[in-house]
Every structure is written in C-alpha cells, then in structure tokens.
Amino acid sequence: MTRTPDTDHPRGLDLDRLRRHLDEQRPGLVTGPLRAELVQGGRSNLTYRVTDGTGTWVVRRPPLGHVLATAHDMGREHRVISALAPTAVPVPGTVLLCEDAEVVGAPFYVMEFVPGTPYRTEDQLTALGPERTRAVALTLVDTLVDLHAVEPGAVGLADFGRPEGFLDRQLRRWGKQLDASRSRELAGMDELHAALDRALPASPAPAVVHGDYRLDNVLFDADDRLTAVLDWEMSTLGDPLTDLGLLVMYGEQHDIPGFPVPTASGAPGHPDAAEVVERYARRSGRDVSDVDWYTAFAYFKLAVILEGIHYRWTLGQTLGAGFDRIGAVVPLFIDRGLRTVRRRPRAARRTAVTRAPHAPHAPHAPHQED
Known part of the structure; x- marks a missing residue:
C-alpha cells in the first residue's frame, strides 16, 4: 500500500x-x-x-x-x-x-482501519506461489457469491436501487457520463455502446452489486483470509452478473504494460476466466451463458470511467501518480469491448428484451438506481 x-x-x-x-x-x-x-x-x-x-x-x-x-x-x-x-x-x-x-x-x-494486503501486482501473487495464488483468487470469487446471496430486504437495502430495467438504465447513464467527459474523439466508443444496447440480456434475480469488484479492492491477511471488501462507491441493487463480467474483464488485462488499473491475474496459479465463471456458476446456481455481454459491458463502463479520470487529469484535478497514462489505454478497452460483444452467439445478439421507458436524462450518477 x-x-x-x-x-x-x-x-x-x-x-x-x-x-x-x-x-x-x-x-x-x-x-x-x-x-x-x-x-x-x-x-x-x-x-x-x-x-x-x-x-x-x-x-x-x-x-x-x-x-x-x-x-x-x-x-x-x-x-x-x-x-x-x-x-x-x-x-x-x-x-x-x-x-x-x-x-x-x-x-x-x-x-x-482493517489490516491486510490488497494484491495489486503479479509479483505479489507470484511470491505466494501457485497454490496460495489459486486459493486467493477463488476466495475472491466465493466472497462475490456470498455478496450476491445477501437478501437485500433482510439487511435494510430493499430500496437501495431499482432492479427493473437496470441494464437499460445503466447503459443510458454511462452513456451520459461519457458525454459529460468527452474532450476528444474516441473511435468505436459509440459503436460499442450501440452493440450492447442491441442485445441486452434478461437479468436474473436482483442482488446487492459492488460495482467495482476486483482483487485489489479487497484485503487478505497472512493466512490468506479475505478480511475486508472495500471501495463501495458504485454499489447498488441490480444485476449481479455485472460484477462477474467486471471480474472477468479485469482478469484479461495482465498483458498491457503499465496498465493503470492493477491486475495480478497473470501470476502462476491464477485461474483463467473460464474457471472463474464456472466457479461462480456452480456456487451461485445462476445461468452465466451471457457472460460475454456482461464482460463487454465492463469494458465499456471502465472505458467511460478512465476517460472521465483522464479528463480530470487534463484539468489538474487528480492526486497521485499514474494518471498521465490513463488516456492512452482507453482505446484498448473500446477495442476489446467490441471484440468481446461480437463473439457472443449470433442468436444471443438477436435477442430483444422489454426495455424500461426512456425518461429524460437526470443529473444522477450512472451507478445509482433512483
């Protein structure tokens, strides 16, 4: 840290x-x-x-x-x-x-303050060895299943979001967030947004969604126990598979040198995306056949977030190191998002679902469900 x-x-x-x-x-x-x-x-x-x-x-x-x-x-x-x-x-x-x-x-x-280690780099996990690395990564998945198993009403979060029409509103609101941060041309961004909009999947039963679930947003102790899940700023009540898609997306970024959002998924012993998805599906009992859509959505969402941070950096409104590199990776996320949404089965891409009525844009954060 x-x-x-x-x-x-x-x-x-x-x-x-x-x-x-x-x-x-x-x-x-x-x-x-x-x-x-x-x-x-x-x-x-x-x-x-x-x-x-x-x-x-x-x-x-x-x-x-x-x-x-x-x-x-x-x-x-x-x-x-x-x-x-x-x-x-x-x-x-x-x-x-x-x-x-x-x-x-x-x-x-x-x-x-909760003591513990956020694993941000491959070197950190490599030092643990393949067996411990695998255990840490699978514990991350299991804790996500535990989160999605929480009954919102039982913990006072029944009104924490509006699950009906969740994905449709998310796409529109992240699009609005992108428009608020547009300061340059981003080839393929509107195409990715439109491709996602054409093939919204039907959401499973709603759950408490973290919104930015990844390895460096949790802490582990010396015995490889997960001691705390952190950074809940994007949490809401909605489609739990958005968290799974995000976890898969982060696991695919270990080949980008100097990638500004930490990932350690290239370390020996770390399970690949297929095993992560299988583990989640088996323990949660959820249908994950549309995981490519959720992964492509994660690419789009992170591209919007990083573009917003890049925009704040150009205005001198960021603190810390590494912000100067963020703008350069946004096009990579757009490209990978497009490739991911295009590899979905053709039948799935033709699937249409009932949309929530399009209401006028309101000045709310894209992750909040009012």
Missing part, C-alpha cells in the same frame, strides 16, 4: 476540522494530534489513513473537482457497508458519516 509523504497537511483533508468534528460527534475517540496519508491505488474517491498515534481509521471523501455530487455519494457507501456488517461479507466497521460539505470541504465518512 503506497501513501503520500505529507502527513500533517494532506491535500483534500483538513485535519484540524476533522478533529473538531470527531470530538463533537465521537467524544473520546481521538486522543492525540491527527496525522494522515493519502492511500494510493484508487482512481476515484480519495482514501486517507488517519491516526492519532494510538488508534487508526480510514476517511473517504469524493475526488477534488468532481462535478456530479451524486457520482461520489458518501452516504451510499456508508449505508451499504453498515448494512453488510452482520452478513458473511467482510466489511470494515463504520464510525460516522458527515454529509455536511462545510466540515472538511466535502462529504465524508470514517470507518475502522
């Missing part, structure tokens, strides 16, 4: 104001001066490790210069993590939520 060196005045987090707020809301929690480090690795919401020398916490806030407040909704993250606490899905304990932007300059929430 890489952190920035400025611990007394980290950009984007006023420690004096944070301390005052914590003292007001959680008296006695903090016992000394606060120091903080920006945790590198995330490309959207900002994550800080904060300590008073005795206790350690994690603070999450939106990125600097974000345009759509609902695209980085701290309340949603805090709500889903709190709701999942009593389930089989390991999540950090929550400390408090502050939706008043005047306190530190943006809404934020505080959660407990």
